[in-house]
Amino acid sequence: MFEGMKKHAKTALLSTLVAGTSLSFMSEANANEVKTQPSSYRTVTEIEDWGAAITKVIVDLGKPVPKDSVSKDTFEVHVSRSDRRLANLFLEEGNRNVTNAYVADKNGTPAVKTGKYAVLEMQIGPDISLGSAINYDWAGSGYNDWNENKYTITQQKDIETPAGTISGLVVDTFQGGVRELVDDFSTGKATYDDITLTYADYTPAKDIGKNPLIIWLHGAGEGGTDPTIPISGNKAANFASEEIQSYFNGAYVLAPQTPTFWMDGFTGFGDGTSKYEDALISLIKDYVANNKDIDQDRIYIGGDSNGGYMTMLMIRDYPEYFAAAFPTCEALKDTLITDENIENIKNLPIWFVHAKTDNVVPADQYVVPTYNRLIEAGAKDVHLSLFDKVVDTSGLYQNADGIPYEYHGHWSWIYVYNNDVVKTIDGKTVSLMEWLANQSLKK
Known part of the structure; x- marks a missing residue:
């Protein structure tokens, strides 16, 4: 009996020691765990x-x-x-x-x-x-x-x-x-004859000189009423990047947005007219008037697909206003362009960008015949970069076999935003942005 009591006493003592040690460890662990505020x-x-x-x-x-x-x-x-x-x-x-x-x-x-x-x-x-x-x-x-x-x-x-x-x-x-870059743009809207256009715009750092204006017209997928979409749905925000801005020593960027599609015409979709054209030219002219340091001799206009269509209408109807144009996968059918239109725009510097694999806007129905007609009419500073296909040029994205990732053939705007459009002109290799920055009505 006495031996049994001693045995139970030892067990109780051991249990007490173990429990005490465990509590000590738990207290130490709790002491070493940092309490943080809600993250x-x-x-x-x-x-x-x-x-x-x-x-x-x-x-x-x-x-x-x-x-x-x-x-x-x-x-x-x-x-x-x-x-x-x-x-x-x-x-x-x-x-x-x-x-x-x-x-x-x-x-x-x-x-x-x-x-x-x-x-x-x-x-x-x-x-x-x-x-x-x-x-x-x-x-x-x-x-x-x-x-x-x-x-x-x-x-x-x-x-x-x-x-x-x-x-x-x-x-x-x-x-x-x-x-990034998108937040460097401001946004606004303007109404003309009951048509409201929203827009995103970038203002370069103020200096003592005049700054050119780059106008970019979005594609069909970027319509609506949020003007950050036209610069984010694809890479148009890159016009505000240090690299592209360096070609212009600082340039304004204006990206207007239509609530629907630039190609909404008066008699049908893509009929060679746009119910937004008058509002768009009014917006552009008001924007220039409100920013006194914009160089009115260096206003450039470009756009992709649906926006390329609108670019073509703008230079067709206001050929003396713009110093240069860069329509990309433009969607104005050549059959809607008259010989008189060709004569009106042949002296305007234009650089077309397109891809042979574009099955949305096939090059042989749009840009190729228009470009050829301009050259035949005597255009001196009109160029066409017709890519075989649209592929990744960053080196970051490849297929399993190491071949560069291929995008949809309609996406030739990728080459424009990255300034990967290059050509030898008058014996000198120039990029699209370098060429664009050198254009002026004074020339």
Whole structure:
């Protein structure tokens, strides 16, 4: 009996010691776990060759952490995409592939020693729809629009700091985002005879000289009433990039937007007229009048597809107003262009861009015969860059066999935005933007 009592006493003592030790460990663990305030995230959107893509999320960790304390495996990033215009709002969901991660400041600049934020860079590509910030409603409105992207960032690995361990973060509170280049544009609208056009515009840094104006007319998918879409649905925002601006020593950029299509004519779609033409020229002239430092001898106009159609109408009807034009995959049928039209525009510098694989606007029905007629009429500064096909020129996107990724043949505007249109003129190799910047009515 006594031996049994001693045995139970030892067991009780041992249990007490174990429990005490466990509590000690738990207290120590709790002491080393850093409590953080509710976390949030912001997004970074960049305009790629195929459109707008969310390339990064910037996560507020709540506490400063060492610069090397996060890796691409620290967090899992899940996104759910939806489009408010659709009957079924849901588009898709899934995990984004994190390709790089680093500690940073609030603006996403990599930290020198410590930072309170983690930047998670994610894989993007022309076929990776999870990264898209825009949805094309091909079956409904026929327009692009910003879609809603709900992110949930879940911590997978502990973050060690001198103050303790950060663990178990689940971040799903969105605190806004930035859209690179797009946010450098302002937006506005103007009404003429009951027709309202919206527009996005970029203003260069003020200097003592005059600045040229680049006018870009959007394609069919960018109509509507949100003027950020014409510069984001494809890469027109790039006209505000440092590279392209450098050719002009700073240029204004005006991107008007029609509520429907530039090709909406008075008797039918693409009939050689546009019910928006009078409003558009009024908008352009008012914009020039309101920005006194625009060089009126250096106003350039271009556009793609539906916007290329409108470009052709504008230079046809106002050939003395523009210093040069760069219609891209233009959609004005050659049969709608008269010999008198050809005579009126043959002295205007024009650089056409198109692709042989364009089955939306076949080159042999549109640009090729028009270009040939201009040359036969004696045009001296009219050019045609007719690409075999439209392929990635960045080197970032390839097929499995290493061949550059091929885009739809209608997308020849990609070459324009990236200034990949090059030709030898008068013995000198020049790019489209270099040629454009050199055009003036004074010439």
